[in-house]
Amino acid sequence: MSTDINLSKPEPIILNKQLELFNRTSDVKLTIKALEAGKPVLITEFYSNGLLLLKALKIYLQKKLPNSSFQEQREYRAEYNKLSNLIYVEIVAHNLILKKSPSIGWLKKLYPESSDFLLTFPQIQGLNSAWQWYKNGISVPVLRNKIHPYYGTYFPTRFDHLILFDNWLKRYDGHKKTAIDVGIGSGILSFQMIKYGFQKVFGTDTNPNAIVGLIEYMGDTKLSRKIELDVASLFGKFEKQTELIVFNPPWLPKSHDLDRIDEAIYYDENLFPDFFEGAKQRLLPDGKLVLLFSNLAQITNVSKEHPIEKELAEGGRFQLDNYLKKTVKSASNKTKRDQHWRALEEVELWVLINK
Known part of the structure; x- marks a missing residue:
C-alpha cells in the first residue's frame, strides 16, 4: 500500500513576537510567573537549562496543587502540560541550537520541508525519547524480535495483558485463516497471531503514524504479505467475516479532548457500542471476539461502568465464552506518583462468541 499518509507530528512554531529568554542566570520565580501569565519563554545557551526550568516548574506546582x-x-x-508547553527551543538546520543537545533524527525525518523553526521543550523531550525507542528498539517478552515504534505510536510499557493473550493463543484451536486487529498500534497482537499460525491479519488504526511505522518496520518481508493495514477507526475497509477479532481498547473513559496518542489510553462513550455493532457484522458464526481490558477505571473510581459487562448484559449480540485475569505487577519504586491502586489492578481477557 502507499505510504503517502499525512503523519501526526508537532506543528512547527514560527513566532514574530519577542520571547522571554531563560538561562542559568535567569530568575526562576519570575520566569514561572511569566509562564502563568501566558508568556512564552525561549531556552538559551545549554539544553540543560530547559531541564532546570521544567524541574523548578514541577516543584512549584507540587507545592501549589494537591497531587x-x-x-x-x-x-x-493538565496544569503542568499547559505551562511547560510555553517553553520553547529553537531548531536550525534540523538541529537544536542549544549546547550539549541530543541528536534527534526525527527532526529531519518528520520535517523535510522546513529546517528552521521552534518547538516546545516537552515536544523536544518527546521526540528525543521516541527517537531512542525507535533507534534502539524495545524488547517485548511475547516476541522474538524487538519492536521499533514510530514517533507518536502507542506502545505498552507493561506486558501482563500480552502474556495473557499469548497463553490464550497457545491453546486456541479454531481456524486461522484470517483475523482482525482493531487499533493495531505498534503491531504486537498481530505479530503474536502470525507467530501462532494465522495466515492473514487485517489491522486498523486511527493514528497514521502507527500505520506508517508498521509499513516501514515490515518492509518487504513475509510479514508485509501477511498483515494488511488501513488508516481508519474500528474496522475500516475490512468488511469480510473472520474467525477472530482482537481488540485491546483504551482502559479509561475520557474526560477531555484527546490527541491521537491519548486515543490509545482514553475512550469516548461511542467506542464500545460502535465496536460491538461492527464486530457482530464481521464475526463468523463460530468465530471468537477477544478483548484485552483492565479494572483500572473501577479501582480508581473514574467509572463504575464496565463496557464489556454492559454489552453482555444489555447488547443481546454476544455471550461469554471465557474470561481470564492476571494481577498486574506492582508499580516501579522509581515512580514518584502515588499508585497505591496498582495492588488492586488486574488485566482481563474476555472471549465472546455469537449468541
Missing part, C-alpha cells in the same frame, strides 16, 4: 488522588494527579498534569 494525591487519581483525579488530582490528572489536574496537576
Whole structure:
C-alpha cells in the first residue's frame, strides 16, 4: 500500500513576537510567573537549562496543587502540560541550537520541508525519547524480535495483558485463516497471531503514524504479505467475516479532548457500542471476539461502568465464552506518583462468541 499518509507530528512554531529568554542566570520565580501569565519563554545557551526550568516548574506546582488522588494527579498534569508547553527551543538546520543537545533524527525525518523553526521543550523531550525507542528498539517478552515504534505510536510499557493473550493463543484451536486487529498500534497482537499460525491479519488504526511505522518496520518481508493495514477507526475497509477479532481498547473513559496518542489510553462513550455493532457484522458464526481490558477505571473510581459487562448484559449480540485475569505487577519504586491502586489492578481477557 502507499505510504503517502499525512503523519501526526508537532506543528512547527514560527513566532514574530519577542520571547522571554531563560538561562542559568535567569530568575526562576519570575520566569514561572511569566509562564502563568501566558508568556512564552525561549531556552538559551545549554539544553540543560530547559531541564532546570521544567524541574523548578514541577516543584512549584507540587507545592501549589494537591497531587494525591487519581483525579488530582490528572489536574496537576493538565496544569503542568499547559505551562511547560510555553517553553520553547529553537531548531536550525534540523538541529537544536542549544549546547550539549541530543541528536534527534526525527527532526529531519518528520520535517523535510522546513529546517528552521521552534518547538516546545516537552515536544523536544518527546521526540528525543521516541527517537531512542525507535533507534534502539524495545524488547517485548511475547516476541522474538524487538519492536521499533514510530514517533507518536502507542506502545505498552507493561506486558501482563500480552502474556495473557499469548497463553490464550497457545491453546486456541479454531481456524486461522484470517483475523482482525482493531487499533493495531505498534503491531504486537498481530505479530503474536502470525507467530501462532494465522495466515492473514487485517489491522486498523486511527493514528497514521502507527500505520506508517508498521509499513516501514515490515518492509518487504513475509510479514508485509501477511498483515494488511488501513488508516481508519474500528474496522475500516475490512468488511469480510473472520474467525477472530482482537481488540485491546483504551482502559479509561475520557474526560477531555484527546490527541491521537491519548486515543490509545482514553475512550469516548461511542467506542464500545460502535465496536460491538461492527464486530457482530464481521464475526463468523463460530468465530471468537477477544478483548484485552483492565479494572483500572473501577479501582480508581473514574467509572463504575464496565463496557464489556454492559454489552453482555444489555447488547443481546454476544455471550461469554471465557474470561481470564492476571494481577498486574506492582508499580516501579522509581515512580514518584502515588499508585497505591496498582495492588488492586488486574488485566482481563474476555472471549465472546455469537449468541
